[in-house]
Amino acid sequence: MAGARALGFKGCLKIGGSQIRNLLNAKDFFLFDCDGVIWHGEEAITGAPKVVSSLIKHGKNVFFVTNNCTRPRKNYVNKFYRLGFTGVMQEQIFSSSYCSALYLRDVAKVQGKVFVIGGEGVRNELLQAGISFVGDEDAPDGTIFNCALASDVKAVLVGHDDKFTFLKLAKASCYLRDPECLFLATDVDPWHPLQDGRILPGSGCLTAALEVATGRKAMVIGKPSPFMFECISSQFRVDPAQCLMVGDRLETDMLFGANCGLDTMLTLTGISQMKTAQEYRDSDHSTNQSFVPDYVVDTIADFLPAFED
Structure with missing residues (x-):
């Protein structure tokens, strides 16, 4: 089955029933975002655990690709089990913190310390990868005028950090x-x-502050960068034409799929909605086409009838 984009497919096709069954039969690899796709916080999306277990039972390869860097992969395994996803293994989970550690170890082959702006998820993955790092050693009253700067820092890694300070930015x-x-x-x-309609600023805000301060642009490891897919491909034999990327954020998940040559599916249980996807589809700006999903479902629970005999 040729990819939807290769066929000149316009995108935003709302599918169900036999269309979903045919799509699932045609694909061997399924990449799921987590937040907004298979769970909301500490509550699984209705039917999501059964969808994941059914895909695995039918011999499909399932991976989870998340930009959430706040947890190490071992903690993600615990969350999957806690929410009823009993068949998920650590090897299926590719977080931005884990992939950042892989990049520093295997690609950059960093020889020295990494200065970290980030929390437990980032630090744990660096530790597991054997990478030396520094970040939270300052006294409460320290300032950039009197703090010590670590020697031999060869990289700065920025992730979500709810203890972010001006001193970290300055260092x-x-x-x-x-x-x-x-x-x-x-x-x-x-x-x-x-x-209650509140939002939590993401890693991008911290990265943008540092980009302004330094006049440099960060290399992005997580979605929409294709490096996360390269991490999967380096560990598993993956054919992009046999992949379906399922996400809830057009500017991240759908663009990630487009950057990696994957067919994409938007689920309407998270951030982006059909109206925005259609606006991107009908836009005169060619760059907006990479945000357009090939397929749309209300929820991944719409997969369930495809597994019924």
């Missing part, structure tokens, strides 16, 4: 004055939805 700016110091971001998500 990272100092390290990045060295043009040989790598500048990486786990992701550039601008914000995340909370309850």
